[in-house]
Amino acid sequence: MTLFDAAQAQSLARKTFEIEAAAVTTLAGRVGPEFAQAVRIMLACQGRVVVMGMGKSGHIGRKIAATLASTGTAAMFVHPGEASHGDLGMITGVDVVLAVSNSGESAEFSVILPVLSRQGVPLVAITGGAQSTLARHAHVTLDSSVAQEACPLNLAPTASTTAQLAMGDALAVALLDARGFKQDDFARSHPGGALGRKLLTLVRDVMRSDPDVPSVALDASFSDLMREMSVKGLGASAVVDSQGQVLGIFTDGDLRRLVETGVDLRSLQAREVMHAGPRTVRADALAVEAVALMEQHSITSVLVVDSRGKLCGALNSNDLLRAKVI
16 A cells, blocks of 8 residues: 655645746736737637647547636537537538647547548648647647656646647637727626626516515505515505605614604504605616625615616615625
8 A cells, every 4th residue: 555645745745836927927028920810810800710639638628618608608528529420510611620639649639630621611720739730730730848857757647738728718818808808708608607687687587576565655654564574575665746756765674773762653643754865776777786886875775767767676685695785
């Protein structure tokens, strides 16, 4: 049984970070006209950027394809081995192939490269083999070579795959910028993520609407006001005119403060206890705007109005929490 050497493990970890950091740093010095040309080719693509790679490079290729697709560049991954058995039909003349290979001599690539060339498919290569078969077939070659692998045996793809991944990220970022890709665009391709929810969820998507919106008329008795708040469970009630225009609001906090005064509550009407001119938010506003409004004014609920200022909904912090907006 081999004895575990904790000090050796820590030393190797540090060495791995140093080697892989150096591999990525070296790439920065190689950014030149070839990189710009690769971006230009991919930017002009009328179809998809088809990312290909074998083995560990294939795993990196899948990640690159996913990053491209999520940042505005239509992309997909095709396995080179499967390509020569029918999947090559997925690639058309309007596509661009982005091939990832450390050596550039993978047998699976050697089979399909002449076919891609005959089809006139533009080929961008990320490879450490500047004189490789892949590089010779490529329209543009991006050098991802590394001085050494982090593996102590200098065999397992480690620093080389890190360099490939960084090069793919650099392409994605350059393309993102060239396309004018913004936060809203990112949100549309990530609707299930936190950013997507914040940038896509509207107030109307999370608000309570009739018949769940508490509201009473100006002349409603205090008992009716309490009954409306209790039944609707918002912790507040709107006070509206006959046209549905919001005139005021009464909240649980207002009730506590009113009780402390010792006033006879039974004799009061809604107009006498409401706060006039309450904070409201439009139904077509982003839900995060409602969050900001509530945080700014230290309130836990807000009334929702339409474009004419009429009451159409209400929400509180619990509604926003359930929608995972906050």
